[in-house]
Amino acid sequence: MEERTVGEIVAERPAQSRVFQSYGIDFCCQGGRTLREACERKGVALQSVVEQLEAELREKPAPEVNPATYPPAELTRYVVAVHHGFLREELPRLDAMAARVAHVHGPHTPSLVKVYEVFQGLAVELAEHLMKEEQVLFPAIEKLAKGDSAAMPLDGPIDCMLHEHDDAGEALAKLRELTNGFTPPDDACNTYRALFAGLAELEEDLHRHIHLENSVLFPAARKLQEEVG
Template sequence: MNTLQTKTVGQMVTENIKTAHIFKKYNIDFCCGGGISIQKACERANVSFDDLASDLQNLDQPKSRATDYNNWDLDFLIDHIINIHHRYVEENILMLVQYGTKVAKVHGERHPELLKIQELFAMVATELSGHLRKEELILFPFIKKMLQAKKENTSLARPQFGKVDHPIKMMEVEHEEAGAILKKIAKLSNNYTPPEGACNTYRAFFSKLDEFEQDLHQHVHLENNILFPKALQLEKTIQYFE
């Protein structure tokens, strides 16, 4: 029998806290209900053991992704940002809100900083949700229009926002605001260090917050340091008609 089938959910999470996020994805209780085997947990949750086992086994596998972002075509870079980083934010916000609510409810009296962390993450979640929509509906499509105009040597209608630096400046300000909130969360959580004896949900919450901040750093780097400067240079090659 596969060792994963006999190992308990709690054992798996204790060995690697990141596995908690996989169990959460499949609606398997890894905290209070962590004493049963992974096989039994799958049966109770009516989920495929093979699917869950595949996710667990691939959890720490390095992703073979080219990293020479500076030489990527801008339209490809935009698609990468959306498919990797925007989707990551969207897929993990709800999980973090659920973790935060549960941990604050159970441990908030002894650790009041959790209530503030919960409040701050709700703020960053709201800000990022609106931020991603503005990029996907306004800024990114316009950058792609500029790319097409350059390729075809045609002119573009001037956008309602005037010049591309206007939405870019707005996005950069919002990046700074989100980053500042996450810095406050990091400080309140002692750099995502759970207290001694913390339960698995508590540990999973801090682990995921740490991962979320690291992903945002990469996300913002790709936009602020590569995409946005190149979009500003691209605009200089574009002719507008009124």
């Protein structure tokens, strides 16, 4: 297990992403690192992580449906329905709460104003990102899956998506830093608490979303492109 990539481990058992999250190990944008490399870079004990991963394997059954096993075209539809759908519902809700919290509490907690600024930038980038995937990249993958060799080359669009995933990962890391790990102060109001809880859910879903694309969909799409020629 130590020499397998973090992305491969999560692709087989998505629930193991929680183990990585508990240690702050990036399994999406940096999913190409081996477990040993990821632990060394994070400064955590490799054996402790391995033990928790093995415990998760023993204690929890494999999920009945694992989207990482879907063929490329089916996986694009899953990503749109599940992860893109989540973003379209959550981003407007979080934006409204972040604006209110920044307005009410920002004067005495300036970091909350910065949270709103970082979130807004992330939301704008994600909206454009979803459009590129749904209107350009994913239709091209669908055509390749049907054997259409005239479909547009995928390398350029995929490289663009990978770069934007890195940007999203940096924004999420900044939000985590600004919010002390999405932990509200004891005297926080309900909107304040709901915002931080929502940002934590956004981080978790985006990590799973990016992992599926970086470690599963994009490699499968490149392979499909080679096969179709």
